[in-house]
Amino acid sequence: MSRFSEPQDPDFQRINSSLAFDKRLWPYDLAQSRAHAMMLASRAIISDADLGELLRGLGIVEEELRDGRFQFATDDEDIHSAIERRLTELVGPVGGKLHTARSRNDQVATDVVLFVRDAAAVAIVALDALIGVLIERAEAHLDWPLPGYTHLQRAQPVYLGHHLLAYVWMFLRDRARFRAVTEACSVMPLGAGALAGVNFDIDRELVARELGFAAPAPNSIDAVSNRDFALDYLAAAATTAMHLSRLGAELVLWSSSEFAFVELADAWTSGSSIMPQKKNPDAAELLRAKAPRIGAHHAALLGVLHGLPLTYNKDLQEDKEHLFDVADTLRTCLAAARGMLSSARFKRERMREAASDEMIAAVDAADLLVRAGVPFREAHGIVGGLVRLALDSGRTLSELTDEEILAASAALEPAAFRALLAEESSLESKLSAGGTARERLAEQLAAARAAISGT
Ligand code: ARG
Numbered sequence: 001m002s003r004f005s006e007p008q009d010p011d012f013q014r015i016n017s018s019l020a021f022d023k024r025l026w027p028y029d030l031a032q033s034r035a036h037a038m039m040l041a042s043r044a045i046i047s048d049a050d051l052g053e054l055l056r057g058l059g060i061v062e063e064e065l066r067d068g069r070f071q072f073a074t075d076d077e078d079i080h081s082a083i084e085r086r087l088t089e090l091v092g093p094v095g096g097k098l099h100t101a102r103s104r105n106d107q108v109a110t111d112v113v114l115f116v117r118d119a120a121a122v123a124i125v126a127l128d129a130l131i132g133v134l135i136e137r138a139e140a141h142l143d144w145p146l147p148g149y150t151h152l153q154r155a156q157p158v159y160l161g162h163h164l165l166a167y168v169w170m171f172l173r174d175r176a177r178f179r180a181v182t183e184a185c186s187v188m189p190l191g192a193g194a195l196a197g198v199n200f201d202i203d204r205e206l207v208a209r210e211l212g213f214a215a216p217a218p219n220s221i222d223a224v225s226n227r228d229f230a231l232d233y234l235a236a237a238a239t240t241a242m243h244l245s246r247l248g249a250e251l252v253l254w255s256s257s258e259f260a261f262v263e264l265a266d267a268w269t270s271g272s273s274i275m276p277q278k279k280n281p282d283a284a285e286l287l288r289a290k291a292p293r294i295g296a297h298h299a300a301l302l303g304v305l306h307g308l309p310l311t312y313n314k315d316l317q318e319d320k321e322h323l324f325d326v327a328d329t330l331r332t333c334l335a336a337a338r339g340m341l342s343s344a345r346f347k348r349e350r351m352r353e354a355a356s357d358e359m360i361a362a363v364d365a366a367d368l369l370v371r372a373g374v375p376f377r378e379a380h381g382i383v384g385g386l387v388r389l390a391l392d393s394g395r396t397l398s399e400l401t402d403e404e405i406l407a408a409s410a411a412l413e414p415a416a417f418r419a420l421l422a423e424e425s426s427l428e429s430k431l432s433a434g435g436t437a438r439e440r441l442a443e444q445l446a447a448a449r450a451a452i453s454g455t
Contacts, residue, residue: 036102110189
């Protein structure tokens with residue numbers, strides 16, 4: 001018997017069914033069903049004999065799902081109804097008791113929060129591994145000079161260790177964001193029923209403990225409406241993916257013949273179908289291109305939730321594909337970043353050559369004047385004039401004569417000016433906290449190590 005006298009239109013089923021994608025929630029669905037059934041028996045809402053049958057049936061369902069033998073029926077709407085249907089086939093009408101004091105609304109919210117909790121844990125592990133590789137590579141290349149860039153123009157020399165450590169701090173912040181997601185996933189929706197609570201004296205604390213939640217959700221209406229934790233996860237993933245895209249973009253540039261700062265390992269590149277000389281940084285390019293996809297999933301779920309009246313609405317079914325695609329894509333990207341970085345070969349000579357461009361020490365010359373009492377703005381103009389003079393006459397800054405230097409400013413001592421243009425003087429003078437000088441970098445490396453292991 002049912003309220004309906006007509007079968008569902010196949011096109012209705014097509015738009016309505018989530019089975020094709022929510023299948024992968026089965027481990028979470030089974031875990032919560034077991035915990036729920038045990039709680040029902042502990043409160044004598046079902047008998048121990050019923051519990052035994054339910055657990056036996058759920059065990060068989062699990063084996064079938066794990067081995068890929070589970071037969072889905074054409075009108076299974078989602079993984080929850082498919083499992084209940086199969087359970088009832090296996091154990092008879094007692095299978096129908098599993099849904100006592102539960103609704104698909106609190107059930108699906110619980111599966112999704114369990115999925116997100118795991119996805120955040122996976123991201124944290126992958127980030128830790130990536131950070132570990134970056135720290136290792138930073139240490140191994142701690143004082144290899146290269147130009148630092150702004151506007152993609154050579155700006156000031158820095159050490160490679162410094163540049164690689166920049167990514168460490170970015171990924172450490174990402175890790176903190178995923179930890180906040182874990183926190184957002186610590187509240188259990190189950191027991192909220194459809195929206196109002198249930199007509200049985202259930203033990204939500206027991207189920208929460210069993211499933212590893214800190215507590216049951218305090219408001220049943222919020223519990224079935226809430227997908228903030230999913231949004232938090234997607235936001236954390238979007239920021240991480242954006243960081244990975246910046247890393248990817250730099251690897252693409254740096255591995256080009258124009259830069260040639262790095263050679264990516266064969267295992268992380270592809271050849272061209274027609275140009276034999278090419279070694280394409282595909283994975284780095286894809287790190288760049290996967291980021292908008294991940295960000296778009298975040299924007300999409302935000303759109304789904306925007307203006308949605310409480311409580312459960314079928315719109316919420318659209319949380320899943322965004323989450324699943326992001327979890328899979330992010331995992332792939334983090335592994336690729338780690339693999340590429342751990343096997344990349346940096347080219348010391350090429351980077352040094354680019355870093356020894358005297359022009360990029362020019363800003364330090366301005367500081368020399370500042371120390372002699374010249375206001376910074378004025379000093380900047382004086383050095384700008386010298387750069388212009390050198391460029392116009394086809395010389396380097398150190399090839400300018402004493403007369404030319406003194407003509408630009410009587411406060412600019414030619415010997416000091418030339419010493420400053422010498423290699424590394426500019427690097428080692430960046431002694432401010434967080435700066436590129438070796439001493440500061442050693443401290444930064446230690447701080448990064450402490451940040452990754454200490455927390
Ligand atoms: N497949 C649904 C979803 O993912 C499950 C919940 C359905 N609840 C309902 N009242 N129709 O959101």
